[in-house]
Amino acid sequence: MCLTPPIPIAFSEPLSSPPRLTYALLGINGAVFVFFRVLIVAGMLGFVSTELPEKIVHWVGYIDSRRDPWTYLTASFCHVEFLHLLGNLLFLWMFGSYVEDRLGLWPYGFLVLGGALFGSIGHSVSLEMTHAVADMQKPAIGASDIVAAILGAHLILNPGLETKFFSVLIWIPFRVIPLTWSMPAIFYIPCWIAMESYSAYSVGSSAGVAHAAHLGGVAYGVVFGIACRLLPKTGWAAKRRIREEEERALRLAETEYANFQDALSKGAAEFALHLFRREERGQPPLPVTPTEKLTLAHQLRERGEHFVAAKLYREMLADESNPEFRLEAGLRLAEITLDREHDIEGAKRLLRVLHQRYKAHPGYPEVHALIERVKRAERNLFKRPS
Known part of the structure; x- marks a missing residue:
């Protein structure tokens, strides 16, 4: 018996606006992957050197022994394996859309850039601590650090938002059971962080996965999310505060309008007038x-x-x-x-x-x-x- 990794498929709340930057990130990662596929095919057909794709990966990927400045960013947009790309794009699309919706364009952009930067830093710190000399020469690529930063910010900004997951339970032999369930971020993401922490401690990057880069990204995302919640001048905090005030005002207006209609039907003119005069209390007028x-x-x-x-x-x-x-x-x-x-x-x-x-x-x-x-x-x- 085995259970496939859970796949996020839906959220409990709709988006308020299209996540344009998330769509751009999806497009960039997809375009870079297609570019590498074309180079590989061109190499097989003899149009370019078969070593060209590997050379490009070594130039854009983050190599700890070199630490080229541009690779702190470029490494996060490079994928050469389809399943690696598919997993990252799925989580980027699902969670990035909601984090961008909460933060807005510019704060979300800083979250993405910081995730790429701190993911690489986390990877380097892990290699230094474990003295993994061989891994210091290997390029680290993929948007996992950005996705991790998004998950960290999502944990702080949307802790109660329900995520619907899909998985498959496989019984040996020949029985497949599809499963779906919902779980809030406050439960799901800490479990993922715990698993990544255990993997970073037990196997490091020797299994081909830079778990420490994930931890660096998620740590940055958590701090970034806390800053957005606490700092009054951040765009997200102002946007969130305005949204919450508007929602409270709308609920209050709906309640007071219903009370107004009830008072009017019962002839309680004084109470109806009190509700009608809400503009004098600095509140929007009732839709009378x-x-x-x-x-x-x-x-x-x-x-x-x-x-x-x-x-x-x-x-x-x-x-x-x-x-x-x-x-x-x-x-x-x-x-x-x-x-x-x-x-x-x-x-x-x-x-x-x-x-x-x-x-x-x-x-x-x-x-x-x-x-x-x-x-x-x-x-x-x-x-x-x-």
Whole structure:
């Protein structure tokens, strides 16, 4: 019986934007691999020297005994074996996409560069400690150090994000059982780090895998992730803080809007008004419909809150997008202006506007009736006592 290595296939949350830099890294690694394949085929056909691919690997790969400056970066984009490339690109695509989504383009770019650098440094430190002279002459290549840095940052930035894995359990003989399960980063990545630490201690790089480079990359990724969480001026911290504030504000607005509608349906105008006035508390306005706003104003007017109701009516009267509601708001505001504020001139100005705009409207008779009331009030005001 044996279990194939788990393969990440999905995450529990969607991405908020396309991971452009991750796609670029995938493309670069794939293009370099194809380039080496073409050189190998060209060598077999006699167009180039069969030793050319190996010479290029020795030039771009990180060799500890030489430590050429450019190889700290170029080694991480070079693969000559297909399975090595496939594994790295899969993890780069799955985990890199989410880390880039959380960090943004530039911080993620620094994470990638630092992962390549510290992966090479970790490899050198391991060779110095183990005195592996033969391995100091061999080129170390592959994006594993970058992937390790991404995993380290992912552990800090997205510890609870569920990753869905696929694996195959093979029973001898002739039975294959596909398995899928989900696991958060806080459980999966520490297990991977422990396995890499054990491998680096027990076999080093003698098995052809630079485990210490993985540890160097993941250590950098963890530190980078902690810095992004703690430093207030980092782009990720600001972006994360804004996102969290927006999410909290949205949840609060949804809850308060539901409470507003409930209060309005029960006639609790004072509480509905408190929720409606959230802009005065520095919060975004509720998505109140014109009908709900008009209902709130009517309820406040019925409860004697004429000044507050008049304010709402004026807001609706200034909204050019809802002519039907403007007429109703204008009529009620005219009544308050005439009956409660005793401002005959103000009522006349308001009714003059309604008369001009709604003369052909079916609701005009109510406008005309109010105009007659204003005229009677004006006559009574100047009527001399007998």
